[in-house]
Amino acid sequence: MLSIYQKLTKIFENTLKESLEINQKNNLYNKLSLNLITQSSREDLGDYQSNICMILSKIYEKNPHQIAEEFISLIEKNKNIFKICSSLDIAGPGFINIKLSENILLEELIKNTKCPRNGISLVDKENKKIVIDFSSPNIAKEMHVGHLRSTIIGDSLARVFEIRGYEVIRLNHVGDWGTQFGMLITHLKDVYPEALESRANINIGDLVEFYKASKKRFDNEEEFQKKARAEVVRLQKGDPSSISAWRILCSESRKEFNSIYSTLNIQINERGESFYNPYLESVVKELELKNISVEDQGAKCVFLDGMSNKEGDKLPLIIQKKDGGFNYATTDLAALKYRFSEPPNGDGAGRIIYVTDQGQSNHFAGVFQVAKKAKWIPENCSVEHVPFGLVQGIDGKKLKTREGETIKLKDLLKESVKRAKKDLINRISEEQRTENDNFIANTSNVIGIGSVKYADLSQNRITNYQFSFDKMLAMNGNTAPYILYSLVRISGIKRKIKNARKEEINEKIYFNEDSEWNLIKKLLRFDEVIMSIEKDLMPNRLCNYLFELCQIFNRFYDQLPILKAEPKTMNSRMVLCTLTEKTLRLSLYLLGIETLERM
């Protein structure tokens, strides 16, 4: 419905211009023309509204109600308005309530049923490349709920951009480089010396245990620590045996990650920190040459504006440690520069998005500030940090197992599917249905995984959120099962209609009932929601929309017969079912959630 909104806005803009001219206040146009029309806050009164007359009241020194009357008569000089609106009413102190005409709503409805993107317009920009940096687990460490949030939010944002026609580069900025590899490689060489020569596919088992073991040695054995430090240097110099050990560790981890990505149905390209290694030195050099960095206590730092430490001194961003090593700030700067640079030595991105937890806000603010100083962010390009809050247990504390250990993502997903399966089996026996194993496995998998994703995405990402299987798997409320169930209801109707009368679904549709019109209007809001996500990067708005759409659909379903309605009415209602189905499917696709025919 954005196209209608734009037409409407145009008409109001012209009218405003005219009104300002009459009152000799032309100079205020730019300021006043922002947000001329908004969604109605009272849907019973109109579809859109304009509050401009209350603002003009002060300027014209006139009663807003009177201004509204004059404003409307100016609008009505443009006969196009009658094609769009059925009424323009003045209410309250001076609101203009805009009701759209049924014809234009029906036109839009038919347009959307034919549009594969459901009315979402394609982006019209020169640089369509967007880098999304998300997921980013660490080698030899287990993925946990923190990675889950990044992975799910990043994937959903990527899907939204893709459907808009952007070229999305999904980057997995894996922690595959750095000091921790010293101890890991040293430990590997000690425990599995044969791995390096035979190149046999060594199974080093639980990588987390492996990590813990090497960390323990690093903390306790002096000799080991020395060897580990030397190993880091060897690795960074490209020593073949170190590199080969490093490759083994990475590929073991990769197996783990990929199995989770496959469970979650996530597409992502691995481009770890190591990728930027060749660029680190030049980044540091350039910052030195541009006099942006200085040496302090042996380390090369950039002192940041607007941030200070406990002593009140400016906070540094360290780009080279006193031992000559580089750290994550250096890597992030190199990555940022590379991503904005033109190919072949860069991605040529127009927008870079980092999906990481809120704890890194300061770090990114620092990195962005330095990049700006170094002029690495080209004109008309933008870089954003998309932070998210912690995942907490029901007790409000960081999610942990009973033993106080971090919960493995793998286990968490398994648990969700297991619970979904238990619920399903209960229901099947209660309803005295018979279903085969295949159905049970697939259904519980879609519900289990979908519920975890939906619970996460439906939350405003900024806030911490309480992880609860009971809530996310509930049939009621803003949950995946509720949404999936609405879709199942439509599938049920479609199955029945095949067996029932075969009516032509033509375009001669008509609607008389409120619950039909409410559904139509909600359906047509879809593109507005998508555009708002593109701008503000808040996938929870799509969930919110989905939930409201399902509520409105379920009311419609409850109140009006479809299959038992007379043929013409049935056809019209089926059009609504079909578009609802399409909207639900597309929305769930954009959230990365699979759908079901029955459940």
Next chain:
RNA sequence: GGGGCUGUAGCUCAGCAGGAUAGAGCAACGGUUUCCUAAACCGUAGGUCGUGGGUUCAAAUCCCUCCAGUCCCGCCA
């Protein structure tokens, strides 16, 4: 000490490019099934939007004060 984020119904949260009566879900209470999956729908009850100020015709929303919680602040990421 500096900075980020959060504080809305008993609980979990929406709403925060200012707008008309602050919304859901859960929990509580009451109702609806000859009908397309009742995993639904309808209704009742529940709120000085942390505090105090300011801007405005209009503030949960913007600005400032304070209070509470949480995260980050030199060579980990």
